[in-house]
Amino acid sequence: MNKVIELLQSHRSVRKYKPDKVADELVESIVRSAQMASTSSNVQAYSVIAVTNPETKRAISAIAGNQQHVESCPVLLIWCADLRRSRLACEQHNVQMVSGTMENFVVAAVDVALAAQNAAIAAESLGLGIVYIGGIRNDLRAITPLLHIPELVFPVFGMCLGYPDQEPSLRPRLPLRAVLHRETYEDDEKKSESVEEYDRTTREYYIERTNGKHDTTWSREMADKFKRPVRAYLRDYLEEQGFRFDT
Amino acid sequence: MNKVIELLQSHRSVRKYKPDKVADELVESIVRSAQMASTSSNVQAYSVIAVTNPETKRAISAIAGNQQHVESCPVLLIWCADLRRSRLACEQHNVQMVSGTMENFVVAAVDVALAAQNAAIAAESLGLGIVYIGGIRNDLRAITPLLHIPELVFPVFGMCLGYPDQEPSLRPRLPLRAVLHRETYEDDEKKSESVEEYDRTTREYYIERTNGKHDTTWSREMADKFKRPVRAYLRDYLEEQGFRFDT
Incomplete structure (x- = not known):
């Protein structure tokens, strides 16, 4: 097993951080690593917002179900599926962008996830800990004005970044x-x-x-999770943001 | 810059492979690395199919727009968003799974992308080259019987795996x-x-x-790409597969 595979296979989510700041050049190096992930037809359909403002982090923490680490981590990255830049490009050529397809939505959702996972690996290689925060999707209608999210941008998940102040055990995966x-x-x-x-x-x-x-057990947890709809406003929200799923 | 960040930032897609086989233990090590990626609430809503059969690869290559490397790569991984295993878990507890939400679809699409990107990094750390194949989405209705894809499974993209027989230059990313x-x-x-x-x-x-x-230029390419709908059957296909987007 080489060092990279060792790093990948020793991932655990970190939910307690030291107060130490994360140097801006590290954040930039992490995002540059994210950018080198594969992207569908070079669209690069994502953006990331680095949030350090304590009040903003506190507000997002409350939205994400009062996850203390969202407030206490030094940097909170908000990863967005983003077709807005593509539309800007179309406008420069007087082309009306077709954005109402499931295909375009899938491209953006996959693009942002590939980039974010590269960022996670880069961060961990630098001795930082991370945890993904799907909880921002609890109330994107509150996140949207807070972070000035415009049309054709969808904040998919957050990611806490900071120096770990805990050593969680490895969580076993499916066989x-x-x-x-x-x-x-x-x-x-x-x-x-x-x-x-x-x-x-x-x-x-x-x-x-x-x-x-x-x-x-895992199956018990899944049964509890999937027995009722969660975040059932999401499709409406996405349409408010200008995404459509007509075809 | 550490070795991991160097690896991440030197990614290029490989579209020409040596005929050498990829040992099965490497494929397993790559998929184990994929499994350690973060996953929403431990759902692990993805599966991956390792295809080595020449006829199957040839058929998929034709579907993906005659991409020669899809046929010639020794292993083609097909990455699937997968809510089927979650439904199995629900059934074990006599729970009717709610699968008709955009939220569940997003969870599965993000989960599979995070896992796949870990696999890409693991592969590259082993000296293998990879390229994502979004072209499988050209005709998922042909892919589905070919790979026996059941309900609640969505093949999102392929990934060629093999020893590189070319050294492509780095493709510059957005500033x-x-x-x-x-x-x-x-x-x-x-x-x-x-x-x-x-x-x-x-x-x-x-x-x-x-x-x-x-x-x-990039903006010209984007304008050409987004001026007409592509893969406009995708939403219907997903509904045929049992995914729904009611809320």
Whole structure:
């Protein structure tokens, strides 16, 4: 196993940070690394907002379900799917941009995720910790004016950045055979077995980590998560932002 | 600049591969690295299919616009957004899964992209080259039976894997200030300037790389790309696969 793979496989989300600032040149190096990720047809359909203002971080922390680390991390990156720059480019050539397709939305959502993951790896290679904050999607209608998000921009997730003040244990993932298929997508029966195996692993992990207080399994967590709709305003919000899904 | 950041910032897409096989243990190491990427609430809403069968690769190559490297690469990974495993988990607890929200779709699309980007970095750290293949989305209705893709699974992109038989030059990205905003999303005027700067950079890059044959700019390319809808069947396809976007 080389050093890079070791780094990738030792990722854990960090939710407690030292007060030390993150030098601006590190943030720039991290975002430059993000920019070198692959991007669909060179569209580069994303932007990132580096938030350090304590009041803004506090407000976003409240929106994200009072996650203390969102407020206490020195830098909060907000990763946005962004078709606005593409539209600017079209306007320079008097072209009316077609932005109402699922395809364009998928391109932007994937582009921003590829870039962000490069940023996460770059940050971790510099001794920083990160955690993704999907909780900003709890209320994007509040995030939007706060960060002056314009049309055709969709803040997809946040990412805390800072020097770790904790050493969380590795969280076990699904067995390899649950996610890796050979030649074609394999049938459900095999997958069910690997889910059962993973249920045992996660149960042990939770019991050990919480001294027996948290006794559940992965499939139980999924059942709890998916039994009701969450963030059911999202499609409407995206349409308010000028995204459309007509075709 | 440390070695990891050097690796991230020296990414180029590889479209010509040596015939050498990629050992199965490398593929497994790459996918294990992918699995350690962050995932929304531990859902791990993705799967990856490793395709080595020459006929299957040839068929996918044709679908992806006759990209020769899709056929000639030793391993083609097909990255899928996957809510099917989550539904299996729900069924084990007699819970009817809510899968009709934009939120769940975004979670799966982001999850698969984060995992795939970790895989890309792992592969490159092993001396392999990669290129993302968005072209599989040209005709997912043909990909679906070919790879036995079931309901609640969406093949988002492919990724060729192999030992590089070319050394492409680095493709310049947008100026840092075009994508990195401070505290709030910044206004368009500043962005227009950086697009103009990037137009000059990309024009020089194309002219140099093609001995003057390809003379265009980034904004021109974007205007050409976005003036008509592409892959306009995608939303219908996704609904056929059981994804919904009601809320």
